[in-house]
Amino acid sequence: MEKTLSFLSNNPLVAFTILLLVILTLPPLFERIKLPGLVGLLFAGVVLGKNGLNLLDGESETMHLLEDIGKIYLMFVAGLEIDLGEFKKTKDRSLGFGFATFIIPLIIGTAIGRFFDYGWNGAILIGSLFASHTLLGYPIVQRLGVVRNEAVMVTIGATIFTDISALVVLAVCLSIHQGEFSTASLILQLVALGIYCIVVLFGLDWAGKKYFERTGDEESNQFLFVLFAVFLAALGAQVINVEKIIGAFLAGLAVNDVLGRSPVKEKIEFMGSTLFIPMFFVAMGLLIDIPIFIKTITTQFPLMLAIVLGLIVAKFLAAFISKIIYRYNFNEGMTMWSLSLPQVAATLAAALAAYQAKNVAGERLLNEATFNSVIVLMLVTSILGPLLTARFARNLSVPKAKLEDSSEKRDIILSELLPKAEPFAPNHPFTIVVPIYNPTTQRNLIEMAALIARHESGLIVPLSVATSHVHMDSPQLNTRLYKSREMLGEAVQLSQEFEVESQPAIRIDDKISHGISRAAREKNADLIIMGWSKTFGLRARLFGTVIDSVFRSAHCPVAVMRLLDEPVNIHHLLVPVKNITPEMIRVIRFAHLLADTNQGSVTLLHVCRRYTSSSQIATFKEDLLNVVNQFGFPVTSEIKTITHDNISQVIIKESKTYDLTVLRSVRRQTAGGGLAVSDLTTEILKRLTGSLVLFGEPENNS
Template sequence: MESLLNQASNNPLVSFTLLLLVILTLPPLFERIKLPGLVGLLFAGVVLGSNGLGLLDSESESIKLLADIGKIYLMFVAGLEIDLDEFRKTKDRSLGFGFATFLLPLVFGITIGLIFGMGLNAAVLTGSLLASHTLLGYPIVNRLGVVKNEAVTVTIGATIFTDIAALLVLAICISIHGGEFSATSLIIQLVTLGIYSAIVLFGIDKLGKEYFRRTGDEESNQFMFILLVVFLAAVGAQVINVDKIVGAFLAGLAVNDVVGRSPVEEKIEFVGSTLFIPCFFVDMGLLLDIPGFIKTITTELPLTVAIVGGLFVSKWLAAAIAKLLYNYSWNQAMTMWALSLPQVAATLAAALAGLNAGLISDSVFNVVIVLMLVTSIAGPILTAKFGRKLSTPQEDLASNKTELTPSYITNPNSASLSTVANSGFLYDDIAAELTQPKAERITSYPLFRVVVPVANPKTEKYLIEMSALIANHESGLVVPLSIAKAHVHMDDPQLKKTIKRSRRRLKTALKVTAKFDVQAKPIIRIDDDIVHGISRTAREQNASLIVMGWSETNRLQSRLFGSITDSVFWSSHCSVAVVRLLKEPIDIHQILVPIKNLTPQTIRTIRFANIFAEANSATITLLHIDEHKTNTQKISELEQKLQHILDTQIKPETKITTKFLRQDNVAAAIVKEAENYDMVVLRSMRRRTAGGLAVSDISDRIVKDIQCSIVLFGESH
């Protein structure tokens, strides 16, 4: 048995297979018990490492390579996900809070290190480990609809300062520890680092924009280009005696504007979050010495408490200073504190670099693991607690008056040749429209367009019927779409068969729309990618809505390869409704819409449900579920706000009732309530942490248990 285990640990193929199995299964299991998925990866590393089964060896070349790539990827994604646009809006305040939330933890960490007998250099590095932060709470404030609250944008912007400063301190400390430190060498190191940073930040940015301009839609080549510059930056950092994670983070900032929020960014993050970053966290578990870890927790408990407590206190003081300087409320200050607590990306990467350099001891490294575990759990919990108390900027809700229509419909007089041409309408449509006087164009031409991809004959009829009901209500047009997949050769016999099948599906669609007396414009599109075919056709037709059938992709397959639904959400320019209809749409008369917070996205979800209800003479129940301990006054305020929005923005012509429940298990409560309705409309949201690890949404947990028709309504990325 021992011989078999030794062979397994030394076999790269077996090691890689085990890593894939762990990455695939453990994070979702740990998320189910309300723990971050990365905790499951650390646990796997401990169990499979030298302190457990011995199936993985942290010293093997394959594990080292994957872990190094994961560490580089982690810091690259941390830089890539920083919203530079939001930082530019509040850069002065972001730098102010960034300085405070970096300096105070640094001072606390240095003081704690010196008190516990560390050398000055090790104490400074320990302080820098507390000074950065990872935005694990960002998906929560995004879900709550308070991302545009200034306190949140300032905290997000501060991440740039704290991470860069912490990595700079790491570079200097490791240089000093290597015995190469003097006043002259420090100046040379700083100048070299400055030149290197300028080359990476400005050179890669300019080169990347030019490369992307020339390559157009060649996403594969663009993806490889990004990978190349990331690892070139990492290698370049090592050349100037700086840790490779510094180069990776700078590369992330450099390509931030290049990739924007494009499908290429999705591919980059997907590869990292699916494979390489999890490998890094598993390796962290392999490096954990369990006897030493237990000893640190027990015999060196004062050090652990001091570092964890020092982080909490220093970050709170920084938030309190921001409150005083910028006249923020306590809820804003506490949200800033909660957002800046988690220590994951830069902290773990820097701690590992310090451990490998011999600058910090195993005890300090173990304390950093404890710090990561505590803050990665406490940070999101506190963010949810204080974030929901933030006020949503009223201008966002007030300006949310656009229906599911092109923006220029609200101002018909502004329609012009350039407006229509940029909308992507086909040439014959433009010619027909522009022959009419301007005043007649908008009223006679159907601007509301519903694109319906048809592929499954079993679901096609219900999809078209639902789209026809919505289009009829909005005096619009249904665009049945069939994608004929093809690659290079347009004379491929298989393509001819595919086009023939597409024509049959579109004929069926036309028969359905004719019954509802709705205009239809069937389209066959030849494309080598289904997602691109859907999203590009929707853009060309200036669609207001995409209605898609339910995907039967299981969660494991989706986790590995993604899904068409996710990709359409990411790439489309308009709202997307993914539907699973168990009965004909005309027989759906009772609709349930669970709501959590009154964000612009929630209001658009209610508006979608209202359009369908009015088209089908249905009634709507808005369901809000709170925990038993929720303040009664808060529920009353939410009810008043909701009624105000219904009266001033939705203005329903059908019956909309509101229902408030107290239930700790939200998913179970929604499933129970859904038993009394024909259809449930859920808001779909995709969330991702700054480390790239996916976070499950409540919709994922309830969809499989609901026994009635479902609509997942989502926004474009």
């Protein structure tokens, strides 16, 4: 038995397999009981470590390697997810709040350290752990549609200041602890750090843009370039005697502008949130010594309580002062507090670095009692922060979208609604590109496109993409072209039945998605209508689908349709509406256009939480009615409000009584800690059984 356990704990392949099993199973289980998935990973580390089953050895080279990779990836993703564009819009207030939510926790944390007899270096380190924050609540404010609220934008922007400042303080504390501190060495260290920051931030940004320009659509090479840049930055930080997580965070900021919202960024985040970052949290669990952890709770309870309450009070004071200075209302101030409360990414990475740092006498910078207290702090704030965000952010207001003047509303068509390039020719007809690649869905797609084109006095472009071959005379390519001509011939006949002009097109391209988006651009299309395909599962998340790629690369709106009945039989449309945003307004208008082509009706469904006040519901309905009145389509519209806490369940139930459900395409996001957060649209798509349209826009417009 002992030999078996020894084999299991020392075999790297066994350790890796166990980690994969843990990551696959435990986070979903803990999320079902309303706990963050990372709590499950920490729990797994404790159970599988030396105080449990002893299946994983936290001191093995394998775990050290995976821990380092996960720590670097965690800080890289934390930097990558900071929206520099939003920071620039509110940079003055972001820096103001960032300074407040850095310096106040730093002072309070230092005071707590001194009170419990820590030296100045250790006390300041504790303060620096208080100073940063992780945007675990970002997916919540995004789902609620209040990201554009100034208080939210200011808090997001403040993350840059707090994280960088906290990491700089960490670097100085580590240098002092390891006996390498003097006035001259401090100045030299700060100068080296400043030069290093400039080289990473501007050098990687420049190199990344040049490399991406040269490689075009070679996503695999771009993915490897980004990984190389991250670990090169981390290695460079170690060269100048700075903790490697600082380099990883700076690398995230540097390549942020290069990646934008490209598929490469999504794959990088997916790889981290699915594999490396969870392994880091499991490794953190392996470091928790249960007897000492229990001893900390019992004998060092005042220290642990002081750290947790001190952080909560410090972040509250920073938000309260900023609320007064910038004249924010109560809900805005409380949202700023709740968003800045969670201590996960930078805090845990810095705590681990301080815990592992030893001086010449073998003393740790951060002892086990404080390290365990930081773990408790992370658990408390990662649960409390998102709960408070969900409570207060729902009451925030956002700048209202500008609607068109009513004198023009009868002349509005879809091509005028959405941002697009200038037409290549005057009197540009409304053009719909319909990719043809599935004979079973072809008829309904062409029929729907024909109805819209006839309504807008436009034309349709049935498109068939034949994937390219090295040799243009290859038999495989000839076969594909022959099948393409057959399908396009059928598509032309269908369009003639509806008396709509059609311009069939065949394109040879290396990828189907590229062929669709490029052909649509060449035709100056106003809309792309595509058939539905599965967008879930591991393969789709890793490599993407044709739909994903077209959503990213198309210059015009894309409507992905799953039609279980002929379009002429679709009369009653359901549009779930969470918030009134410019993107949602365009979805609603598109639904009215669809209904008008078939003399149908549209029901706008708003599902609100049980504790939403009647005045808030009435105001929302009034605003939504004003939006609908701007369209000018002679369509019967109904606004239906249902109070319920399970939004997806209500939408799925209501959809069964309608002919078609129209949803807005919403991209998956990850929390600042890197763990994936599912969105409402994805959940609905998995369970909705009727006809649907998923409406999305070019990424630079949405």
